[in-house]
Amino acid sequence: MISFFQKVGANSLDNLGSVGRATFMLIGALVSKPTPIKSFPLLMKQIYMVGFLSLIIVVVSGLFIGMVLGLQGYTILVDFGAESSLGPLVALSLLRELGPVVTGLLFAGRAGSALTAEIGLMKATEQLSSLEMMAIDPLKRIIAPRFWAGVISMPLLATIFSAVGIIGGYLVGVKWLGVDDGSFWSIMQAAVDLEDIWNGLIKSIVFALVVTWIALYKGYDSIPTSEGISRATTETVVHSSLAILGFDFVLTAIMFGA
Amino acid sequence: MTSKRIEILVGAFVSLGIAAMVMLALQVADAGGAGNGETYILKAKFDNIGGLKVRSPVKVGGVVVGRVSSIELDPSDFSPVVSMEINQAYNQFPETSSLSILTAGLLGEQYLGLQPGFIDEDIEILAAGDMIEDTKSALVLEELIGQFLFSLKEDK
């Protein structure tokens, strides 16, 4: 019994320790006077790596999820003769939930794991140490641009996901299943507020912060062996996915719950 | 060379994101349309508002002219008071206008139907904060059925 409590205690101390180390890492990376001339090309490159290269998977997934929503929604709504409400169904589920959440999960799998593996390998091959010895802070040179790239890219990706998804729903609902074109858009417009877009955007920014932070910390704190890096990569995907779903519930409760 | 290519691709990526944002705002949420410009408030008192909610539309002949901004209960006579934000473009409703709670389709949402009244010389135009007197409450299904059964009994 006592050993159980000891285990719980040790685990919590351990977790608390990593939260602390992760916080220090982030503060060390972000608190500095900005050097736009040097950091801008670095940021560009990371937005390319993190954002642009995730574009294809996000567009394809968005299109298919929108089309499935259109199809599923239609078969349910048509029983009530309410198939003209397909527009708001597709748009609201994408903007409020699926856009930020699915993009967050894809982002964790595509970009988050890549970030962890990259930084873990940089650590294993002593690149981070060698930066230190060159009097260059790896937190500012390596971590900071990747962090900002993630925070900038992910909301853009989520927005693209939702837009493409709505187009997918439109293609299936209107072009294939024959929902009226005008009512699809007009009922959607009546039901969707700017607030929905805004809330979705806030969610995606929060998810971006969480996923990028976890990914960078897992890489930075990884044990620099092949086993350590592979475990860190897995942990990035698992922890960020769980964090996304948890934060999604909390944010949804705050935004739409009251 | 490679950095230029990266810059172009990142530029394309960011523009695509912004384009998606604009598309969502204009095409999906219709932010440019009604309900986003200048508004003024009208109020109305009902016996029963049924399923009316904040942000339900206010329509004139099917055209959305505003939205419900708040619903409160008048503490003096316990009847609900509905406040509406009406688009400033439609500010010529006479005080004889009537307001009724209608339902879009059998299962649809409830909305407010504004029926503009006649205009005469001594009829004033509704201004911000005015109360619309002539209101018809929501139809509550249970009451309807009750009335129907009652009328059946009387016939026999």
Add this chain to the structure above:
Amino acid sequence: MASTSIVEIENMTFKRGERTIYNNVSFQIPRGKVTAIMGPSGIGKTTLLRLIGGQLRPDSGTICFEGQNIPELARSELYKVRHKMSMLFQSGALFTDMTVFDNVAFPIREHTKLPKEIIRTMVLMKLEAVGLRGAKDLMPSELSGGMARRAALARAIALDPELILYDEPFAGQDPISMGVIVRLIQSLNQALGLTSVVVSHDVQEVMSIADYIYVIANQQVIGQGTPEELRQQESPLVQQFLQGQADGPVPFHYPAAEYSSELLEYARS
């Protein structure tokens, strides 16, 4: 004093967790010479370089670089000191996403505001010095191990440091590239007048280039002197190491329970 030794370590103790790596160690590294630090693997030779470079902090004692006590420096001062030293890592630690040219140019670009042409000239000079001018457009993944280490050396000398720390420069090299690196360390030392600290356990190579050697084992400096003096020393520990005997004062066996009793453990139970 400051003119003769560039690094002075005094009464330094360093522990990793419960394990003591260095116990009250003191020694000096003379300026302008090649100093070798030898010892069996796993006794913390790389740790020593990291201590000198300020990446680790000792539990007690001082590590002075040109009179400045490294462990007590603030971050910004430490970074200033690091401009004067550089380190050649065992793996080379080249940045895998840049060409050899960009790797060597990296510290110059980061720390100076020199115009492009001058940087180009400097980089080509450093690459010429290590014989890799022809490989400037290759990516690190296209280099052999020996070439990668030479490219890393070019990067380490890019800003003309006063002190270079070599971490196992000979480990895992074929005899030819080993010879090349031995020659490079020597010629850099003579041509640029810089101080080299070589951490290694390759006795022959170290003996051939070092001006002064420290042998470290059992948390202490167990032997020191020029290669000649070292050969004359009677300490069995030093002799075991120099001659590569399997067993001796440094035991062949990792500390364990008694052999016979461990073998019989199952038989008894």
